[in-house]
Amino acid sequence: MKLPFSESYKIKMVEPLRRSTRREREQWIKEAKYNLFNLRSDQVFIDLLTDSGTGAMSDRQWAEIMLGDESYAGSSSYYKLKNAIREITGFPHFLPTHQGRAAENVLFSAMIKEGDLIPGNSHFDTTKGHIEYRRAKAIDCTIDEAFDTTLDHPFKGNINLEKLEKVLKENNREKIPMIIVTVTCNSSGGQPVSMKNLRDVRKLADMYEIPVFFDSARFAENAYFIKIREKGYADKNIREIVLEMFSYADGMTMSSKKDAIVNMGGFIAMRDKELFNRASIFNILFEGFISYGGMSGRDMNALAMGLYEGTEFDYLETRINQVAYLGEKLKEHGVPVQYPFGGHAIFVDAKRFLPQIPQEELIAQTLAVELYLESGVRGVEIGTLLADRDPETRENRYPELELLRLTIPRRVYTRDHMDYVAVALSNVYDRRELIRKGFVIVNEAPILRHFTVELDRA
Numbered sequence: 157m158k159l160p161f162s163e164s165y166k167i168k169m170v171e172p173l174r175r176s177t178r179r180e181r182e183q184w185i186k187e188a189k190y191n192l193f194n195l196r197s198d199q200v201f202i203d204l205l206t207d208s209g210t211g212a213m214s215d216r217q218w219a220e221i222m223l224g225d226e227s228y229a230g231s232s233s234y235y236k237l238k239n240a241i242r243e244i245t246g247f248p249h250f251l252p253t254h255q256g257r258a259a260e261n262v263l264f265s266a267m268i269k270e271g272d273l274i275p276g277n278s279h280f281d282t283t284k285g286h287i288e289y290r291r292a293k294a295i296d297c298t299i300d301e302a303f304d305t306t307l308d309h310p311f312k313g314n315i316n317l318e319k320l321e322k323v324l325k326e327n328n329r330e331k332i333p334m335i336i337v338t339v340t341c342n343s344s345g346g347q348p349v350s351m352k353n354l355r356d357v358r359k360l361a362d363m364y365e366i367p368v369f370f371d372s373a374r375f376a377e378n379a380y381f382i383k384i385r386e387k388g389y390a391d392k393n394i395r396e397i398v399l400e401m402f403s404y405a406d407g408m409t410m411s412s413k414k415d416a417i418v419n420m421g422g423f424i425a426m427r428d429k430e431l432f433n434r435a436s437i438f439n440i441l442f443e444g445f446i447s448y449g450g451m452s453g454r455d456m457n458a459l460a461m462g463l464y465e466g467t468e469f470d471y472l473e474t475r476i477n478q479v480a481y482l483g484e485k486l487k488e489h490g491v492p493v494q495y496p497f498g499g500h501a502i503f504v505d506a507k508r509f510l511p512q513i514p515q516e517e518l519i520a521q522t523l524a525v526e527l528y529l530e531s532g533v534r535g536v537e538i539g540t541l542l543a544d545r546d547p548e549t550r551e552n553r554y555p556e557l558e559l560l561r562l563t564i565p566r567r568v569y570t571r572d573h574m575d576y577v578a579v580a581l582s583n584v585y586d587r588r589e590l591i592r593k594g595f596v597i598v599n600e601a602p603i604l605r606h607f608t609v610e611l612d613r614a
């Protein structure tokens with residue numbers, strides 16, 4: 157018999173989980189104003205809200221914590237991280253920041269001004285938030301195939317080159333400070349961008365002399381998909397693929413809470429010394445001196461180790477197989493899930509799950525609440541709440557897709573946990589026709605409203 161697949165690590169330390177009853181959950185979610193961000197973590201049994209900062213560090217990372225150098229300037233931890241970043245990404249200059257959005261804040265302060273246009277592939281919400289906060293505009297150039305959840309396409313994160321060229325051609329070069337390519341593309345479902353697409357974007361950008369930056373939170377998962385799916389990469393190792401990917405960029409922003417498997421941290425890396433100098437000013441202003449930027453020495457050590465571990469094939473294979481395992485279970489039961497499965501999460505197509513709920517009543521949020529009530533599993537809405545209002549007209553933006561995201565933390569849950577989630581959501585699917593009403597917004601913030609929004613039953 158062929159030996160079955162199994163995880164590439166074992167468990168050394170455990171954390172108890174608290175079970176709850178449906179009656180308790182009904183009370184708690186009401187008190188939370190039907191916003192899952194307002195739940196206390198002990199009110200959640202399996203937490204699939206996000207894979208951001210929720211991963212389990214390895215024994216080697218914890219060992220690095222003890223070796224941290226807390227010197228204000230020039231610490232050995234800073235140089236350890238600088239070397240890891242140069243080795244893995246090829247970028248000679250870097251600035252540490254406290255997380256990914258801080259990297260965006262620093263880089264955009266140095267590069268983006270009012271009225272600018274920033275084309276890319278389905279910009280992440282904080283990226284878009286930082287662009288719009290500067291009264292600039294994010295232009296989505298993702299391929300159309302990304303928006304059909306049933307279509308099998310290996311690289312749904314790709315940029316449509318005609319859409320991109322149209323933006324570059326029709327606008328003054330001074331108005332386009334950068335192109336941002338998100339790898340993998342979180343907002344379109346953790347979908348990868350092919351090496352060919354990265355290369356083609358680079359060529360186009362060179363023609364119009366526009367810098368290219370990667371929003372790199374899940375660069376290693378992207379590299380794994382290139383190895384598995386793209387012709388010519390099967391025999392290359394992950395590190396070689398990562399180096400080639402970044403060779404097509406001028407720089408990157410990183411949320412280390414994702415593929416670098418730490419609980420907090422981020423950075424910016426770039427090739428251009430002059431940009432590094434300009435961005436350093438904002439780093440010192442917002443984050444801290446350039447040799448720590450909001451991170452302690454021990455955290456930079458753990459992050460350096462996380463970059464190496466996060467780019468190991470065996471780790472990535474375990475991670476992406478676990479996500480696909482959950483996806484397959486749901487698919488077998490008939491639950492409409494996005495296909496192919498993303499790297500960090502399974503996306504449930506809520507419009508097809510609950511066709512009776514109108515989009516104004518927040519379809520994906522309705523499904524997220526139902527799953528929580530059923531099982532104590534916390535997923536997250538990627539739909540109308542997240543899409544927020546148009547900054548100019550203040551009208552609600554209704555996105556093409558209403559998704560419930562089940563995000564899998566790295567190295568945290570077991571296969572039994574995935575089975576539990578699959579049965580929970582399948583139970584909701586079996587009684588889906590009994591769900592007649594969604595939610596209305598009672599209270600919302602002017603920007604990034606999904607974190608704090610208050611809802612009531614429609």
Ligand SMILES: *Cc1c(COP(=O)(O)O)cnc(C)c1O
Nearest residue numbers: 255256257280282342371373411
């Ligand atoms: C998480 C994430 C960010 C923001 O990073 P934070 O560490 O949460 O501030 C930016 N872009 C992408 C693609 C992300 O996934």
